[in-house]
Amino acid sequence: MKPASKRRIILAGALLAVTLATPALAFDRNSDAPITVRADHARLDDAQGIATYTGAVELVQGQTRLTAERVVLYRNEDGLSRIEASGTPAHYQQPTRNGGETDARALNITWSAAKRQLTFEREAVIEQNGNLFRGDVIHYDTAERVVTAEGGEDTGPGTGRVEMIIQPRSTSSTQGSNGSSQSE
Template identity: 25%
Template sequence: MWYRLASLCLCLSPLLANALPNDRDQPISIAANSASFNEKTGIATYTGNIEVQQGSLLIKADEIIATVDKQGTIISVVAKGKPARFQQQPATDKGIASAEAEEVNYQARDGLVQLKGNAKLQQDNSSFKSQQISYSLDKGEIEAKGDSKNRVQLVFPPPKKEDRKTKKLGEPPTSTGTQP
């Protein structure tokens, strides 16, 4: 049974596909107060002060429930906590991306991460806050949902001083190279 838990640990590695190139080649370390796996249902449960680490990836949660198919391929991972947290450095030229929510739901087959309940996502002085944030690993798309009481909040850093342009009134705007 321990080898099934160990192989399940290996399935947790793709939580952020654009991680440092060698993160997925690093060993996975999981520490928890307890762990169980049911071979018939394919469900593994880790509880109590959980830390999962692989390279720059770090997940901290109170509970993790992972589901695998009959071949041992990960279907989903749900991390819960007050809050559950994860962080990872997506590239050597980027800062650490960190997120937290009451629930972090990773759907491996769809390549989607959903942060539910007091969700926060930040990297390089930009941040999203909302009740629910969805992120597509394959497309790099982020969607945040709010309501009239809990509106989506976005914060973007100002342009660097050296990138700012001084224009005279009436001059056309500087092209950013992207089209809407």
């Protein structure tokens, strides 16, 4: 991909507080809450530590929810190590501390315990309290709370660039007094 067609933006601090205001925004393998999976079909390869679910898959842990057409769970000696979801699109939802909700969607969503990262790929969109973040690939480092986004090829009606829409402070009653969607 040409440098002009692929743009990378790293956002931290205030911009992250506006777009992703939940403390972990991920599944937690150290949580006491079980992960419940519902699907039309399941295949478990216990020797490899891989479970594959297909057909209207719903994965829930606490109030975190992932829906997709296909979900693959990988386990190692430490427990759940990776989740790969695909759909048209796959959806990731999690409530925020201030009563709002993070709603993310992409054709592919991956959670990695080792990297402590969520990755949204292909037609990725994250919405929260009227704010929007869009890119071809969006990585969210759950430990450092840093978002990295990449634009894609300009192949038609879109520009191929990363897009972010931040609502003004006065337009959302669910935002904090500082205009961010995060409440401490």
